[in-house]
Amino acid sequence: xxxxxxxxxxxxxxxxxxxxxxxxxxxxxxxxxxxxxxxxxxxxxxxxxxxxxxxxxxxxxxxxxxxxxxxxxxxxxxxxxxxxxxxxxxxxxxxxxxxxxxxxxxxxxxxxxxxxxxxxxxxxxxxxxxxxxxxxxxxxxxxxxxxxxxxxxxxxxxxxxxxxxxxxxxxxxxxxx
Amino acid sequence: xxxxxxxxxxxxxxxxxxxxxxxxxxxxxxxxxxxxxxxxxxxxxxxxxxxxxxxxxxxxxxxxxxxxxxxxxxxxxxxxxxxxxxxxxxxxxxxxxxxxxxxxxxxxxxxxxxxxxxxxxxxxxxxxxxxxxxxxxxxxxxxxxxxxxxxxxxxxxxxxxxxxxxxxxxxxxxxxxxxxxxxxxxxxxxxxxxxxxxxx
Numbered sequence: 001x002x003x004x005x006x007x008x009x010x011x012x013x014x015x016x017x018x019x020x021x022x023x024x025x026x027x028x029x030x031x032x033x034x035x036x037x038x039x040x041x042x043x044x045x046x047x048x049x050x051x052x053x054x055x056x057x058x059x060x061x062x063x064x065x066x067x068x069x070x071x072x073x074x075x076x077x078x079x080x081x082x083x084x085x086x087x088x089x090x091x092x093x094x095x096x097x098x099x100x101x102x103x104x105x106x107x108x109x110x111x112x113x114x115x116x117x118x119x120x121x122x123x124x125x126x127x128x129x130x131x132x133x134x135x136x137x138x139x140x141x142x143x144x145x146x147x148x149x150x151x152x153x154x155x156x157x158x159x160x161x162x163x164x165x166x167x168x169x170x171x172x173x174x175x176x177x
Numbered sequence: 178x179x180x181x182x183x184x185x186x187x188x189x190x191x192x193x194x195x196x197x198x199x200x201x202x203x204x205x206x207x208x209x210x211x212x213x214x215x216x217x218x219x220x221x222x223x224x225x226x227x228x229x230x231x232x233x234x235x236x237x238x239x240x241x242x243x244x245x246x247x248x249x250x251x252x253x254x255x256x257x258x259x260x261x262x263x264x265x266x267x268x269x270x271x272x273x274x275x276x277x278x279x280x281x282x283x284x285x286x287x288x289x290x291x292x293x294x295x296x297x298x299x300x301x302x303x304x305x306x307x308x309x310x311x312x313x314x315x316x317x318x319x320x321x322x323x324x325x326x327x328x329x330x331x332x333x334x335x336x337x338x339x340x341x342x343x344x345x346x347x348x349x350x351x352x353x354x355x356x357x358x359x360x361x362x363x364x365x366x367x368x369x370x371x372x373x374x375x376x377x
Contacts, residue, residue, distance in 0.1 A: 172307020
């Protein structure tokens with residue numbers, strides 16, 4: 001296909017399709033992003049993928065911005081915009097359409113059974129995201145320990161996540177990792 | 178006035194405003210929530226929409242979010258469009274969408290440019306390595322928090338589905354569309370059967 005030669009078209013096609021399968025949000029689609037960007041298309045190494053995830057978490061805004069960074073690394077500014085819009089617009093249009101349809105029947109909600117069936121699915125997907133990112137980011141046992149400690153602190157306390165990210169930055173800068 | 182009488186403002190709680198927000202107000206509100214949101218915007222969206230602007234009650238917000246959560250795609254992005262269009266039609270949806278995504282895209286693109294230029298510098302590599310370790314930890318914490326209700330309710334079907342998806346995607350590295358096309362109908366069917374057995 002001609003899209004193989006045009007990186008922007010490849011990005012639009014890849015992320016437009018992926019967004020329709022992003023059940024549970026952008027973080028649940030990270031394994032698929034990794035599979036496509038690192039394993040199938042070789043857009044980046046897995047170290048770069050971990051970096052891109054870190055940058056997306058360091059910047060304010062929705063989690064979907066990791067797609068902006070992947071797009072940028074493939075095709076610069078145009079790639080960043082194309083990837084982001086491809087990931088966001090199709091499902092936004094779908095959500096708009098569905099919500100308009102549902103407004104006619106006031107008080108409509110998802111059948112409880114669909115909710116109960118989809119929640120564990122999206123937890124499994126996010127767990128896989130955690131595993132894949134941990135394998136990319138945690139190359140030493142100290143790094144693994146930092147991830148485990150951050151997870152425990154964030155789980156047990158209501159500490160602002162930004163402090164934990166800054167603590168990671170500091171430990172990294174100090175050469176501990 | 179006796180000292181123990183409550184101030185007037187508490188006696189008459191403010192009702193949700195009936196004036197729909199303007200396009201500029203939608204754009205600005207979502208831009209503010211987005212820029213406040215490190216590690217997720219949802220908390221700030223709830224705070225802004227329900228508490229600060231009183232554009233929705235907490236129940237309306239929960240229902241709108243549930244709709245967006247169980248549709249595919251980035252949840253908060255879906256929420257911005259559904260929310261904006263409810264007040265100002267298509268233009269409102271676009272204004273909220275642009276507010277949510279526009280400013281952070283500028284920031285993240287600047288960071289991407291810096292990374293591609295200076296990403297090889299040793300100090301920056303070390304910092305990013307530390308940040309990514311912590312960022313992964315944050316994600317894992319979210320996963321465990323979401324798991325707690327399943328464990329508390331002894332939802333074995335849910336835990337089984339969760340584990341199966343984790344293995345298929347995380348360990349076997351199967352493509353997402355294929356896994357979902359099998360897992361979604363299977364999970365719905367299993368949930369349906371177990372619920373019927375419980376209620377019977």
